[in-house]
Amino acid sequence: MQFLLITLLATAAYLENSFVALTFLLRPLIALPLLGLWLGDFQSGLMLALPAELIFIDEHPLGGHLVPEPAPALLAALGGSLLALPAGAALNSWQQLLVLLIGLPAAWGFARLNRLQLLWNQRGDAAFDEVCRQGDRRGYERLFHRVLLRSAFAGWGAALLVTTVAYYLQQIEVPQWLVAYSAALLLAILGICVATIIQVFYRRQLRLQTYLGILAGAGLVVVMLLLRGDLI
Amino acid sequence: MILRLRVFWRLLFLQTAFTSEQMQNRGFLYALLPATSRFNQEQLTEFMTRQNRFFNSHPWMAGWAAGLQLYALEHDEDATTLKETLITPLGAIGDRLYWRLLKPLSALPAALGVLAGLFGFTTVFWLGLGSGFLLLNLPHLHMRWHGLSRSLRLGRESLHLLLALRDGPLLGKLRAMGSILLGVLLAWLAAWQQSNSIRELVLLVGGALLYAGLLRQKLQLAVRLLLMLLIATCVIIAWPGTM
Numbered sequence A: 001m002q003f004l005l006i007t008l009l010a011t012a013a014y015l016e017n018s019f020v021a022l023t024f025l026l027r028p029l030i031a032l033p034l035l036g037l038w039l040g041d042f043q044s045g046l047m048l049a050l051p052a053e054l055i056f057i058d059e060h061p062l063g064g065h066l067v068p069e070p071a072p073a074l075l076a077a078l079g080g081s082l083l084a085l086p087a088g089a090a091l092n093s094w095q096q097l098l099v100l101l102i103g104l105p106a107a108w109g110f111a112r113l114n115r116l117q118l119l120w121n122q123r124g125d126a127a128f129d130e131v132c133r134q135g136d137r138r139g140y141e142r143l144f145h146r147v148l149l150r151s152a153f154a155g156w157g158a159a160l161l162v163t164t165v166a167y168y169l170q171q172i173e174v175p176q177w178l179v180a181y182s183a184a185l186l187l188a189i190l191g192i193c194v195a196t197i198i199q200v201f202y203r204r205q206l207r208l209q210t211y212l213g214i215l216a217g218a219g220l221v222v223v224m225l226l227l228r229g230d231l232i
Numbered sequence B: 001m002i003l004r005l006r007v008f009w010r011l012l013f014l015q016t017a018f019t020s021e022q023m024q025n026r027g028f029l030y031a032l033l034p035a036t037s038r039f040n041q042e043q044l045t046e047f048m049t050r051q052n053r054f055f056n057s058h059p060w061m062a063g064w065a066a067g068l069q070l071y072a073l074e075h076d077e078d079a080t081t082l083k084e085t086l087i088t089p090l091g092a093i094g095d096r097l098y099w100r101l102l103k104p105l106s107a108l109p110a111a112l113g114v115l116a117g118l119f120g121f122t123t124v125f126w127l128g129l130g131s132g133f134l135l136l137n138l139p140h141l142h143m144r145w146h147g148l149s150r151s152l153r154l155g156r157e158s159l160h161l162l163l164a165l166r167d168g169p170l171l172g173k174l175r176a177m178g179s180i181l182l183g184v185l186l187a188w189l190a191a192w193q194q195s196n197s198i199r200e201l202v203l204l205v206g207g208a209l210l211y212a213g214l215l216r217q218k219l220q221l222a223v224r225l226l227l228m229l230l231i232a233t234c235v236i237i238a239w240p241g242t243m
Helices: A002-018 A028-039 A042-054 A070-084 A093-123 A125-134 A137-169 A176-202 A207-228 B002-011 B025-036 B041-051 B062-074 B080-119 B122-167 B170-194 B198-215 B221-238
Strands: none
Touching: A002 A028, A002 A070, A002 A137, A028 A042, A028 A070, A028 B080, A028 B122, A042 A070, A042 A093, A042 A176, A042 B080, A070 A093, A070 A137, A093 A125, A093 A137, A093 A176, A125 A137, A125 B041, A137 B025, A137 B041, A176 B080, A176 B170, A176 B198, A207 B080, A207 B170, B002 B025, B002 B062, B002 B122, B025 B041, B025 B062, B062 B080, B062 B122, B080 B122, B080 B170, B198 B221
């Protein structure tokens, strides 16, 4: 049941991020911690949300360019992984890394799926033209709804695949040293995210503001540490 | 009002039947169809044949074009060329405003919230997440509705409002805000790593350097060697057992 719900959530994310609405309610930065909260592993949701969103922050769908879809891919991968664990357990760093290793290629896979949808849409073009020539309003709406439904089914199939792969791959036992190393690798990936987001804003040469922000951030961190009682 | 709401709702599905030939036009025509409910068959055929042509813009800015088409329908004008003319400015303004600016900008507070969550502050986490979400969605929903209703009411006059958006001071201010938030994020990330160990900070920087090296492939040999040296240092320091 939960398996089905997770695939449906990933499908919704797929549709939402590329076809419908684009409100980004289901973008990874927001949806992944919430999924983690739901399935009982909040920390992993937080830990994976940063790379999932920030690594693709520089990919814009400009002029019909098809971008990777981290939201459905990571939602499916994290959901499948958390289902593979015994109830209440948290992912260790190897398992977190595995979610990324499944999810990031799957994000590009979803972009390929979008290209496929484009081909299918192209094939249905003649039908649309015919309906327009006849002035058939109902027929046009029916064709349109069919395209929407087909996109949903394709996305659901892909989400099902990713979830299943994650579910079975997480059950493989790994040696302890791999767990130790994957914590380091996760940090390196986080470093890549930081470089991406710096690249987005720093190019604009607003250095003064960035330094001001660093000062403000440092002040905030000091306040937080004081609040938590680490400094005194 | 009902018509406006229906068009607004259907514009959400703008990108559904995206093809490389007509791009967003399938969804655009789908959004315009509620306006044709009182047409006879001949008018409908004429309208649909006329609208069956290329259209593409930014998905959140398409409301301006749709509103202008509806205005032309009401006042019996031919706005087919206007539809084509609008493609470039709407796309350019929308892409700059939303993809290049608002999307990364709204990701920053949410990322700060997530980092605060890793620090253990749940309230700040919810605040950051919520403000990131609202920062993206309030302007974008407002723009969708505002564009549709203004252009429906004012017709071609509404294009002045659109241009004011491009030339106004809004973009610069948002950029400055983004830079400040970026600084806060950097300081916060560094502090989060520092609280664990120096090794992890080094790894973070190493990943960033690696990525920068991959991006700038036309670097001079000396710079590339320096980057590789830095990455190697990072790996050595971060190797379990060295520190």
